[in-house]
Amino acid sequence: MTCDEARAAFSDLYDEALSGAPLVTVTQHLASCPACRAEWASFRKAMQAVADLGIAEPSPGFAARVRQQLEIPTRSQRVVQWLFLPLHVKVPIQAVAVLLVAFAGLLLYQRSPELRRATEPYQASSPPVAREAPTPVPPPAAEEPTRKKESPAPQADASKAEQAKPEVPATAAVAPPPQAPSEAEKDRGSPSLREEAKELEKTATAPESPKIEESSREPRAKSAEPGMAARRVLPSAPTPLQAPAPSAAPVQAAPSPGAEMERQISSARPRSADQLYSTALMDLGRQSYDQAIESLRAFIQQNPRDTRVPDARMRLADAYVAQHRYSEAILEYEAVAREFPDSPLVPVALYRQAQARLALGDQAGCQMLRDVADRYPQAPEAALAREALSTRCR
């Protein structure tokens, strides 16, 4: 065994981990090698010096101090205690605080028009209709037919110009319309107004599918009693035959600032067919005919295959009539009758076209009234046509 090998075994020898031949070999080497023997002695002294350091004890009270530390709550425990303890005091206070904040928020919302307006566009577009429903509504065209082409854009500009100048009441030259609503008729008309308002609300709140619109419209047109239809069609509408008094002529109310802002907000959004139609109905409800005409024309142009197009044309024509724009109204009524000959709205459209013509002094209206009475004897408009013939076409 070399000296290096013997010294490499010092650690094991010190731990008495050597036995057998290795132990004998190392022992023999140490006995024969004074240098290794001195190294071994030095090794043992060094290890003994290390071991002599011994176990030390901490200062008195160490365990008690550890216990004190253990009993100090941790940071998370302190946060929980600070937040919730004692439970029976802090939790009720926090609950009351939350309620107060919620109540304050609600009050702020209710008393701040800006907040309400900001949130309204994101709700279903029903609230304005519901609010405005009691105001007079233009003739409900939902149940009526017609024919004629939609007026092009330039025509709209012309009609605006026409609207700008004071209207010469063409109807003034015409005899008072036989359907001019008496007080009794107005009374009868109010239920129909409510009905119309409901319909508007329905249309605005739930943008219905074309099928729903069709199904909700047709049964009424077919099964309604003549009187009811007349009430629904005539009283509320400023039809050409109602010949509004000059003082009542500027029927179209200037939109309120709120309504104008609402319109700006809604026009800023992408406008689908349902939105356009709902907006038009709302505008009709608030007698904002210019806007209604704009929305209806946009609806017809953008959705020519929509099943609500006949209805939209009727409403468009009625809006023109409300503005005494009889020529444009006649075109729309004609479009309904021409483009949708099978629609139940056709007799209504023909009857109203006749009234519009009479309002313009065109005696062709009388012939149209006869046609209505002859071709649609079962339609409510037949009776109305006969009555008009007897009073205006003698």
Place this chain on the structure above:
Amino acid sequence: MSEAEVPASLPATAVSPPAAATGEQDRALVDQARAGDVGAFEMLVRRHQGWVFTLALRMLGDRAEAEDMAQEIFLKAYRGLKRFKGASRFSTWLYAIASHHCLNQLEARRRRPLQHGWAGGRPDHAENDPPAVVDRLADQAPRADVLLERTDLQRIVQTELANLTAEHRIILVLRDIQGLSYEEIAQTLGLELGTVRSRLHRARMEMKARLTPHL
């Protein structure tokens, strides 16, 4: 020598481990402490404080710092009691926590030399010393004036102990001061038996070389 030949017995010079006196009593106290009995844990602290404090003291070289570290170790053990499954003795589990805590703290201090500085102003550890020297954790040099060692030799031993690497120092302390067996050291430090044996041999030879001029 094969690993099978490594003895679990202790040399005559080693101090008997306190773990030998533990066992069922420790287990009962642990159960009580787990149930929230802080007093039971205080008893455990009393039973093991000498061992834990000695380890901290020999690793740090300073009594005050050693007491702080021992306190941290016991707090750590208390918060980790729920994770103690009882597969090993409580003492073994506690010693593992203590050893790793010491090594981690020393490593953390080594990485913050500017905050702790060179405690003893040792001339052989200037700022530009090579990393190998820095790795010897010279910043952990003992403050001899605060060591309450009984003899000059003990102060020298403590000083030279601090000049060992942390790995060598802790294995020397665990074996030659705390008196753990090879198996216990392997379990405490998470090392193989062969690694324990070879590392211990290197640590002892280095310590012997350092102490020989003073003996």
